[in-house]
Amino acid sequence: MPSGNFSNCSRPSDFQHTLYAITYTAIFIPGLLANSVALWVLRSFITKKNKAIIFMINLATADLAHVLSLPLRIYYYINHSWPFKHFACLLCFYLKYLNMYASIIFLTLISVQRCVFTANPFKAKDWKRRYDVGISICVWLVVGTACLPFPIYRSSGGNNSTSCFADLGNNQINMITMSSMLIFAELFGFLVPMTVITYTSLKTSAQLKMDSLQCVNKREKKKALRLVITCACVFFICFTPYHITFFFYIMVSSNAIRNCTAQKIILTLHPISISLASINCCLNPIMYYFTASEFQSEMARRGNSMIRGRLMSKESASSF
Template sequence: MGNDSQNPTCFTNDSFKYTLYCTVYSIVFILGLLTNCTSLYFFSCKMKMRNETTIFMTNLAVSDLLFVFTLPFKIFYNINRHWPFGDGLCKVSGTAFLTNIYGSMLFLTCISVDRFLAIVYPFRSRTIRTRRNTSIICAGVWLLVLSGGISASLFSTTNNRGDNSSTTCFEGFSKDTWKTYLSKITIFIEIVGFLIPLLLNLTCSSLVLRTLRKPETLSPIGANKERVLKMIIVHLSIFIICFVPYNSILFIYALVRSQAIANCSLERLAKIMYPITLCLATTNCCLDPFVYYFTSESFQKYFNIRPRSKLDSIFKSETPLTVKGEPTAEGAVGSVNRNGANIQLESQF
């Protein structure tokens, strides 16, 4: 989305972005390809029990891989500052980027809401948290992000530079294009793809923390509280590091590019910070596997990482969360007889 300023007196040299993009994209490509291919292989072939959260994580890994596969083209472009792959692949690359950024936020939000329901409403959410409903939600997320990505990428066309020496991609949008189309699309994806997921994550996290503060919550398996806290920290950290800076600058950038705000200092700030925050946003591909680690004990065992205790995980489907007594060895639903008393267990995830 880099563009020369419409105001010639407000020129900002942002050529550093090509080296920055090339470096960051190369790192993200290597790490993202290895971690997400491994994760997807595990979810598809090695995980014996597939639950609702696993479905969300599988879709998140697919979203990351779709973007990772387009990075070699972006790396070539930023090294040579020339796009020889045609207008169609330019659009595909733009769609993959937007699908990954906003798809990741939405799928992370789905995981957060799913954990909220399992922790705060373990019984009442059983009819909601089904594989069928999860599949429908995932299909809805894909439909939403692909629609938004395709709509925005219609303007990710190739253009010739001023001297016709090379072809650009993701650059050269006119003021009229920003004012007529891109600013409206940006506001829509900012609200639906960023603000709503951010508010949902903050709300779910605060309600889970409030539940954990109750003395009767998880009292027999207190080690799980630490694990839930780590889960919340990972989710919010990805939003704060990857998505909040990028979407904040994108919103400002859209305002100055559409001339809704005419401020040279703000335009310079947006042009300098946009490449930096965009690189931060792309690193979500490498950070998402941490979500898998803290969400699935089976994921840990696959890599021979032992939890500190058998009760130190509430995120796998085999283990109940809130227990009025104690779980069986297999974490099965039922009751345990101890000292002649029946102890009713909570439902499984």
């Protein structure tokens, strides 16, 4: 959420520029490579309707969109100046929150689908790929619309403004509108997904413990449990700190919290939580690799094919 109109005792610490520059620089190359490779490999499994592949592809796409905007963020936090159009600033700002909430929803959908299909294999057989496609389109429409207030309520600034991102001010909005935005974001962007992900993790774990079927099914359930738990870990590591500090940050920006010490603590924790939220761009590809045996096999197969191709090229060149 935007930086607020703070009192003199609670101006955001200068360290946030350095923190953001270091964080975004550290995750840019790994995030770009990992998500590009993930999309390259995941497309091979697009016909697998019971493996949450469509949701994983959308998750990787959301991560890649945010990663591609990072160079502009890095430039700003290093140079402390925005020489580009104001629209580009708001677009990058929008993509960050679009990535965050699209990631939350797709992580939730992956957890739910794996949990349901593990408990009811016959539902997996009857499930159509177009259902996942339709759900994904609805997610993008809903999340894309819901994230519009984030850039809309930023200071207009105009194209002549040299400030962007954390240094933008707020447009004035009334307390009812701000409270509605806060409740909506916290409830549907955090509390509901957290409840669902926690439930599916516990449910899948309970299914594995009660499993009395043959060993093959146990292995499938263990893989499903590993994926669901990994989704939960990514969710709690990346998004829980942000949404906890988000509530108090809004209280500070609206001057509902006036104590200087409390304001400084909150404004110090908030940039750290935003940095943690951005790390999901690197953690999600790790989830694909370590939780999907098919992903590992395909990576190995493609790697071997590339090595063989290079060896054949060298042999052909040496024969002349």
